[in-house]
Amino acid sequence: MSVQWTGPEGQVRPVVTAPANVLSSVGQEVDPTDPEIVALAADLVSTMRVSPGCVGLAAPQVGVGVQVFCVDVTDHPKAVTTNGTFVLCNAKIIEASRWRPGREGCMSVPDLTGDVKRAARIVVEAQLPGTGEPVTITTDAFEARALQHEIDHCGGRLFLDRVAGAHAIYQRKVYL
Secondary structure, eight states: OOOBOOOOOOOOOOOOOTTOGGGGSOOBOOOTTOHHHHHHHHHHHHHHHTSTTOOEEEGGGGTOOBSEEEEOOTTOTTOSSOOOSEEEEEEEEEEEEEEEEEEEEETTEEEEEEEEEEEEEEEEEEEOTTTOOEEEEEEEHHHHHHHHHHHHHHTTOOGGGTBSSGGGEEEOOOOO
């Protein structure tokens, strides 16, 4: 079964930046069949697509405190496994292995990057917006990192909450 996003075109929304409270609050679970959630999913995809270098965007990053996010690592040079553009609701990691450090950035923390240790292989259970259909995604490498980053957003965490310390935080050198 494909998890590929085939929903409507959305509106581009402004991205909120730290220290906005919504970024540090646990998002509420959603009814993935709610038309407002489907519209939010479309808006997330549209906002991600117009944002250079963006490979994922979570609802809290556009000021909505719910557990919905999109990911698309298709054209990223670090991508190994790709599932295309997809949106997940109420995602939970059920397996995680092969932990590796890697550099991360975030649209909500535009001036910094940091080294974060994440699982290089994960299994995620979630629901698709629109149908509410349950899905299981098994992925690895860069796509796994992107999924974990967005799931963290839905849980009220930023990548800065996962760095080993101040020595692992850097000023962003390249702005996309």
